[in-house]
Amino acid sequence: xxxxxxxxxxxxxxxxxxxxxxxxxxxxxxxxxxxxxxxxxxxxxxxxxxxxxxxxxxxxxxxxxxxxxxxxxxxxxxxxxxxxxxxxxxxxxxxxxxxxxxxxxxxxxxxxxxxxxxxxxxxxxxxxxxxxxxxxxxxxxxxxxxxxxxxxxxxxxxxxxxxxxxxxxxxxxxxxxxxxxxxxxxxxxxxxxxxxxxxxxxxxxxxxxxxxxxxxxxxxxxxxxxxxxxxxxxxxxxxxxxxxxxxxxxxxxxxxxxxxxxxxxxxxxxxxxxxxxxxxxxxxxxxxxxxxxxxxxxxxxxxxxxxxxxxxxxxxxxxxxxxxxxxxxxxxxxxxxxxxxxxxxxxxxxxxxxxxxxxxxxxxxxxxxxxxxxxxxxxxxxxxxxxxxxxxxxxxxxxxxxxxxxxxxxxxxxxxxxxxxxxxxxxxxxxxxxxxxxxxxxxxxxxxxxxxxxxxxxxxxxxxxxxxxxxxxxxxxxxxxxxxxxxxxxxxxxxxxxxxxxxxxxxxxxxxxxxxxxxxxxxxxxxxxxxxxxxxxxxxxxxxxxxxxxxxxxxxxxxxxxxxxxxxxxxxxxxxxxxxxxxxxxxxxxxxxxxxxxxxxxxxxxxxxxxxxxxxxxxxxxxxxxxxxxxxxxxxxxxxxxxxx
Amino acid sequence: xxxxxxxxxxxxxxxxxxxxxxxxxxxxxxxxxxxxxxxxxxxxxxxxxxxxxxxxxxxxxxxxxxxxxxxxxxxxxxxxxxxxxxxxxxxxxxxxxxxxxxxxxxxxxxxxxxxxxxxxxxxxxxxxxxxxxxxxxxxxxxxxxxxxxxxxxxxxxxxxxxxxxxxxxxxxxxxxxxxxxxxxxxxxxxxxxxxxxxxxxxxxxxxxxxxxxxxxxx
Numbered sequence: 001x002x003x004x005x006x007x008x009x010x011x012x013x014x015x016x017x018x019x020x021x022x023x024x025x026x027x028x029x030x031x032x033x034x035x036x037x038x039x040x041x042x043x044x045x046x047x048x049x050x051x052x053x054x055x056x057x058x059x060x061x062x063x064x065x066x067x068x069x070x071x072x073x074x075x076x077x078x079x080x081x082x083x084x085x086x087x088x089x090x091x092x093x094x095x096x097x098x099x100x101x102x103x104x105x106x107x108x109x110x111x112x113x114x115x116x117x118x119x120x121x122x123x124x125x126x127x128x129x130x131x132x133x134x135x136x137x138x139x140x141x142x143x144x145x146x147x148x149x150x151x152x153x154x155x156x157x158x159x160x161x162x163x164x165x166x167x168x169x170x171x172x173x174x175x176x177x178x179x180x181x182x183x184x185x186x187x188x189x190x191x192x193x194x195x196x197x198x199x200x201x202x203x204x205x206x207x208x209x210x211x212x213x214x215x216x217x218x219x220x221x222x223x224x225x226x227x228x229x230x231x232x233x234x235x236x237x238x239x240x241x242x243x244x245x246x247x248x249x250x251x252x253x254x255x256x257x258x259x260x261x262x263x264x265x266x267x268x269x270x271x272x273x274x275x276x277x278x279x280x281x282x283x284x285x286x287x288x289x290x291x292x293x294x295x296x297x298x299x300x301x302x303x304x305x306x307x308x309x310x311x312x313x314x315x316x317x318x319x320x321x322x323x324x325x326x327x328x329x330x331x332x333x334x335x336x337x338x339x340x341x342x343x344x345x346x347x348x349x350x351x352x353x354x355x356x357x358x359x360x361x362x363x364x365x366x367x368x369x370x371x372x373x374x375x376x377x378x379x380x381x382x383x384x385x386x387x388x389x390x391x392x393x394x395x396x397x398x399x400x401x402x403x404x405x406x407x408x409x410x411x412x413x414x415x416x417x418x419x420x421x422x423x424x425x426x427x428x429x430x431x432x433x434x435x436x437x438x439x440x441x442x443x444x445x446x447x448x449x450x451x452x453x454x455x456x457x458x459x460x461x462x463x464x465x466x467x468x469x470x471x472x473x474x475x476x477x478x479x480x481x482x483x484x485x486x487x488x489x490x491x492x493x494x495x496x497x498x499x500x501x502x503x504x505x506x507x508x509x510x511x512x513x514x515x516x517x518x519x520x521x522x523x524x525x526x527x528x529x530x531x532x533x534x535x536x537x538x539x540x541x542x543x544x545x546x547x548x549x550x551x552x553x554x555x556x557x558x559x560x561x562x563x564x565x566x567x568x569x570x571x572x573x574x575x576x577x578x579x580x581x582x583x584x585x586x587x588x589x590x591x592x593x594x595x596x597x598x599x600x601x602x603x604x605x606x607x608x609x610x611x612x613x614x615x616x617x618x619x620x621x622x623x624x625x626x627x628x629x630x631x632x633x634x635x636x637x638x639x640x641x642x643x644x645x
Numbered sequence: 646x647x648x649x650x651x652x653x654x655x656x657x658x659x660x661x662x663x664x665x666x667x668x669x670x671x672x673x674x675x676x677x678x679x680x681x682x683x684x685x686x687x688x689x690x691x692x693x694x695x696x697x698x699x700x701x702x703x704x705x706x707x708x709x710x711x712x713x714x715x716x717x718x719x720x721x722x723x724x725x726x727x728x729x730x731x732x733x734x735x736x737x738x739x740x741x742x743x744x745x746x747x748x749x750x751x752x753x754x755x756x757x758x759x760x761x762x763x764x765x766x767x768x769x770x771x772x773x774x775x776x777x778x779x780x781x782x783x784x785x786x787x788x789x790x791x792x793x794x795x796x797x798x799x800x801x802x803x804x805x806x807x808x809x810x811x812x813x814x815x816x817x818x819x820x821x822x823x824x825x826x827x828x829x830x831x832x833x834x835x836x837x838x839x840x841x842x843x844x845x846x847x848x849x850x851x852x853x854x855x856x857x858x859x860x861x862x863x
């Protein structure tokens with residue numbers, strides 16, 4: 001039994017975990033040197049490296065040596081080695097970049113001394129040789145100094161800066177100790193240690209130095225607290241690897257102002273911006289939405305209207321209509337039907353109150369943690385992970401039409417029964433009929449929240465309605481430092497919408513409305529109130545969700561395709577896709593059942609399972625370790641004590 | 646869990662700590678053997694790759710006032726190429742870096758592992774987590790010629806708090822090494838107590854599922 005997954009995005013990671021969990025042998029490879037593919041998150045210096053790599057798009061040498069490994073009765077489907085999913089990357093620094101010239105990221109480590117520098121035997125070998133060389137060589141992001149405006153060659157950090165590391169993160173570390181539950185980080189984050197003081201001015205220099213405090217997601221999403229991903233995390237017990245914070249507030253942007261949307265019962269009653277009459281109207285409408293199916297007479301006359309038109313008939317003030325349409329249902333004003341709007345409102349309301357006052361959770365350290373959590377589950381059940389491991393082609397048996405193997409970058413054939421490939425790996429010939437959409441993304445580092453309140457530790461979501469009719473709404477997610485995604489005294493702001501043009505063209509108008517993009521000197525008074533943008537990046541990401549499998553040309557039936565990230569706010573699309581693919585491969589297996597509790601496992605010496613046969617050609621051929629491989633392969637006999645009552 | 650759990654309000658009462666400890670090093674150096682020897686008092690020549698086990702738990706009655714629960718995290722299948730997820734490193738407060746004295750190449754990889762460790766996890770105060778170097782399989786013939794003073798120097802320069810020659814097979818020095826690491830972890834804990842994990846603070850429990858599932862199964 002063998003199975004290979006390529007790229008480590010969320011759906012692939014979930015499938016890999018599910019397969020390993022049900023006893024399949026899984027090999028997970030990615031040409032890149034980080035987990036997550038386009039679902040990854042990066043430190044600040046890591047993101048700068050990623051930006052540079054995507055702006056350069058270096059050509060990769062084609063080496064055809066592997067062709068001799070292909071037998072006569074076999075065909076080849078070449079895979080794309082260039083990642084074309086990211087386009088139009090533009091980054092901007094709004095501070096004094098020159099001052100950061102000599103700054104290094106704190107915690108960047110000195111090279112460790114090699115034993116026997118005095119001339120002892122067996123020393124002075126760079127241990128990196130253990131790793132396959134990286135193609136398109138992206139050096140280890142963490143040890144790399146970000147490149148400067150001048151484009152000087154980045155030098156690897158050689159001095160430790162430990163003393164400058166501050167300890168702002170010592171609160172809010174709250175690992176999920178209880179394995180049966182999905183644990184939340186402390187929602188009320190530690191109050192600022194220096195109360196009642198002007199917010200400190202953070203410079204670009206400090207952002208670079210504190211770069212490791214950032215975990216910047218390429219994809220910006222939240223988890224619906226009754227969404228498929230939360231259910232899967234709990235069911236599979238993968239939740240033990242992650243911690244979450246509640247989104248603390250829902251915001252709206254109306255008449256040039258940012259305001260908080262009351263959405264829970266408590267919010268509505270406590271709201272100071274709503275009149276008593278409005279409170280009653282809103283509660284009455286929301287109560288109706290919770291079981292709208294029971295009252296068809298209330299909406300059936302409007303089934304052919306838009307939800308916005310329906311709302312205008314419901315005795316709601318304009319501000320309430322705005323809140324419901326844009327911030328609660330989060331649907332389009334022009335093309336969302338009444339029923340879709342009611343459904344969306346109901347979904348929102350059902351998610352309220354499960355974990356807090358908003359329907360959303362955000363994973364500490366960023367969305368990029370989630371694929372890694374599933375990778376850990378997969379690895380715990382024997383899955384093997386190879387980063388920096390490009391693959392050249394799929395090998396197809398002419399007679400059966402099934403994929404038999406892949407040939408990797410080192411010219412090795414690796415056989416398996418099932419192959420899971422991310423869309424971006426497929427070459428143009430396979431994708432000629434495929435038409436991709438794009439997602440426009442922006443990430444900003446700012447100096448204060450878009451809506452200041454007494455607590456500075458807020459996780460906010462804001463839907464900005466389209467400027468022009470027909471344009472998409474822009475989803476803005478603002479993260480505070482206690483989410484472990486940005487340094488103290490900064491906010492990380494993610495903007496996302498389906499693309500109509502380049503990301504900058506789509507999103508800059510919204511950025512200009514919400515933020516101050518000027519440098520300090522030029523700032524006019526009215527701009528002073530807005531948060532200042534310290535640094536920004538825009539990029540377009542391919543949206544391969546919703547591509548029909550049949551539109552790929554000539555793929556064998558045992559090759560399954562995962563899409564990249566979709567533009568929706570939640571993660572349902574990735575989870576659904578993973579479950580569907582898993583069920584197609586293994587219709588009788590359960591999808592991600594809970595693993596045994598480590599504390600319930602007892603080891604039994606007499607029950608060591610017989611050696612399994614592995615892949616017909618294992619990826620590791622280092623002679624020195626091959627004897628070890630064979631003796632350490634297979635399964636250790638583990639028994640689960642039947643503790644469940 | 647970075648710091649552990651405090652229990653009881655008065656200083657005289659029993660304190661309970663939960664520490665996550667990582668066991669890292671190249672393939673086949675004996676990480677799983679060390680864990681099984683230490684936690685389950687078992688040794689077998691025939692361990693296979695670690696399947697289905699996240700961590701092993703060892704409970705230590707440290708002294709009359711202190712109970713230590715050590716979670717020993719094995720590195721699972723990712724080890725072959727040393728590509729660890731942050732999920733694995735996250736919140737760890739101590740580590741064993743293991744090499745095999747019969748294979749010099751596993752010693753050369755020690756620095757790579759230590760570097761990876763320090764780049765992915767730090768103590769709350771920003772310093773590296775205490776790491777103890779284990780020269781395992783010391784019951785067998787050595788490959789290479791590291792003498793004790795060279796090892797001491799290597800540990801100083803490499804940021805290890807100490808090193809031990811161990812044998813999971815003959816049960817040499819494993820308890821001692823663990824005791825030494827826990828001493829270092831406790832020392833860190835005393836100088837930087839992690840308030841967040843003290844039980845004195847009310848713990849937010851927003852998960853109704855937990856309540857539901859408990860009421861269902863009992």
